[in-house]
Amino acid sequence: MYPKLVIDLKKLKNNLEAVAKITTDQGNCSLMIVTKGLCADKEMVKLVAGHPTVRYMADSRVKNLESYADFVREQGKKTVLLRLPMPSEIEKVVTYADISFNSEISTIRLLNEEAAKQGKRHKIVLMIDLGDLREGIFFENHELICSTMDEIMKMEHIELYGLGANLTCYGAIIPKKENLSILTGLASEIEQKYDIRLNMISGGNSSSIYLIEKGELPKGINNLRLGEAFLLGNDTAYGQKLPGTTGDAIVLEAQIIELQQKPSLPIGEVGVDAFGQKPYYEDRGIIKRAIIAIGKQDTDTDSMVSLDKKMEILGASSDHLIVDVTNSNTTYKVGDIVRFEIGYGGMLKLATSPYVEKHYLT
CATH class of the missing domain: 3.20.20.10 (Alanine racemase)
Incomplete structure (x- = not known):
């Protein structure tokens, strides 16, 4: 899961x-x-x-x-x-x-x-x-x-x-x-x-x-x-890496649930999002956007970095993470798994969330 x-x-x-x-x-x-x-x-x-x-x-x-x-x-x-x-x-x-x-x-x-x-x-x-x-x-x-x-x-x-x-x-x-x-x-x-x-x-x-x-x-x-x-x-x-340590001992894996070409700018008057913030959007024209089944209820999206260096996180709502995969060398499809390194804030939330499974490599 x-x-x-x-x-x-x-x-x-x-x-x-x-x-x-x-x-x-x-x-x-x-x-x-x-x-x-x-x-x-x-x-x-x-x-x-x-x-x-x-x-x-x-x-x-x-x-x-x-x-x-x-x-x-x-x-x-x-x-x-x-x-x-x-x-x-x-x-x-x-x-x-x-x-x-x-x-x-x-x-x-x-x-x-x-x-x-x-x-x-x-x-x-x-x-x-x-x-x-x-x-x-x-x-x-x-x-x-x-x-x-x-x-x-x-x-x-x-x-x-x-x-x-x-x-x-x-x-x-x-x-x-x-x-x-x-x-x-x-x-x-x-x-x-x-x-x-x-x-x-x-x-x-x-x-x-x-x-x-x-x-x-x-x-x-x-x-x-x-x-x-x-x-x-x-x-x-x-923020330096300590000698002899690695930052990928804990990795998040999440699944793509939508993959479509859409405008980079929302259409209509911009208000505030679900968290009371007024977002800023960059006009990139039509882009290939993936929605990943995880959101702010589960993690701190600001402390996540995709292991696909050409995938860019655009933003998130409580249950959805929006990413731009236009320039990725990977041809993604719905159901594919995306992997992220996580920061401390993201790790805290992910480990606490009942909606996130844990899998061990031994």
Whole structure:
């Protein structure tokens, strides 16, 4: 059935080993693999959980952690909730996440109470906002950092496992030695003040890995959280392909359902499309247009590239992808399969969509 994601497990393993070599061998960092990019796909989870270099498996959704927590714990890995916990999910967070990322003391209080009920000591990573302006206590707010720390240290069922920071995901701020050094400096202050040793100083995601190769990852950063780097082989700071990785471990296959000669310009007054956007069209005369059975409900069409380099994506509605095949060297017909490399946004949606099958190459 189509559309489907074709997942090459050998290429994924190759990518995993390539990023592990950079992260653990060169960077002396523990490796946390983020599973949300493929919606905690079972075959991918098996691959990652069985790899000796991976110490942590993380996701932003508790439901995904729930699907694999028992299995990965049997493999000796810790489960991590990346997105700040919702108060409504505290019981499941304590049950399925060995570690959770936090910034709000009110939520940490709830975790402490629930951990007491479950007879556990729940580990947390306190997030610090270094300027990307997503989650974390803002790094300049020392008063809030100190008051939060003071209360955490008094909690009987919370263990401060470490500090973390996130960059590039919202504000697109690139990790640098300068901003990550703020995190390591704060970690040193906390260790001295409270006479503790933090297990984890997590210096970001796939946008931080380039600092290892440049020799600019600050001393003290001992963990990276990698999703796109592993799945698609990308350094997300500058969009470069990481050494030893491939970008086609995950490919979308979809089927042509219409193929006709039509004008390149719609006829009539142009309003807004189904998503409230006013589109722009280039006059190319009469062109050969194919409609492919996939759309914006299933994927991010802006992060797809056809493997037929002479096929051009013109646009999409919720269920239809429109492409120009006028200049293609392939003589397409209705029913033919078209293959696309996908970016992170497209992969997220495709892996989540119930209308997209998964097929594995082993």
